[in-house]
Amino acid sequence: MNALDTLVAELARLPGIGRKTAQRLVYHLLHHGPERFTSLAGALEAVRDHVQPCGECGQPTEGETCGICSDPRRDRGLVCVVEESSAVGVIERSGAFRGHYVVLGGRLSPLEGIGPDSLRLGLLERRLDTGEVREVILATNSSLEGEATATWLQQQLARRNGVRVSRLARGMPVGGDLEYVDGVTVTHALTAREELR
């Protein structure tokens, strides 16, 4: 395979990028000259060489400990458990959470051979062992596997006395149109309806 085809194939391995889009990206880079190849390759190598999981929460960071874990103003009593580090960004942008995170790095999936050993449960254990944690918020995705992971974690956490376990509320997305919301979500939204007074 020649260099162009290799690059197209390499880009097409990325999610949401098909062969045609990959080709368009390569033509774009070629059009803009060699320095674009250098800067993108350099940025990739910098992340490969300098970014590793934070020793406390597991999200990718450049130092030993990420900015969230090393921020003394954040509440160490609240731990939010997410599947992937992308979820940390989503929750941080909401501005509604000032606690800490644990990034599992996946969710239980027997079909894909992902058991508890594949997840970063050690980080969660270590947090709990400090005795500082008052509440664990299970913020795994609302998929079948995310729900199964949350249920499994809930059972594991039941052994810990004095630690509340909660789950993100499920219901209508704010600004969401009822017409475009699936039946399971509507069922949740109905079951967990909030009384107005």
Place this chain on the structure above:
Amino acid sequence: MNALDTLVAELARLPGIGRKTAQRLVYHLLHHGPERFTSLAGALEAVRDHVQPCGECGQPTEGETCGICSDPRRDRGLVCVVEESSAVGVIERSGAFRGHYVVLGGRLSPLEGIGPDSLRLGLLERRLDTGEVREVILATNSSLEGEATATWLQQQLARRNGVRVSRLARGMPVGGDLEYVDGVTVTHALTAREELR
């Protein structure tokens, strides 16, 4: 700016990739381990180091001359002029053309300061000087600037005796729904309507 933000910014410079998509791509790569960074960076560097414009037609290639220009079975009497090398792929996939190409590397755009000097007109001149060319097919895009480039080229080529100049037919896209075709295209399709007999 840290390594992660730099990579996100670098990816977000690509067309059709916004900040959010760029972040998703970076998380995807992080999830799949360091070898993905290495292979993508390597593929970028290989293209940067080994790919240059073909000396005869201008499309990116690894050797001196691209596979199309060095193919003796192709008709040197037919030259198809396109704006970008991406168009070569589109025409090649149609299988309807067995001649040669000249890739201009852009289109005339006075607003962006792109004049004739910025295009690879030398390649076209050199082709014509061989005396082998019977017909030049102007296949610049059907945009305002693409049309202006075609018109300008047509005037330049008028000086060349014995060289036919043609333009890609304009009309309804095959399989296209009249409802989704713009007015200018419909006008062309009506004006250039083909009689059925």
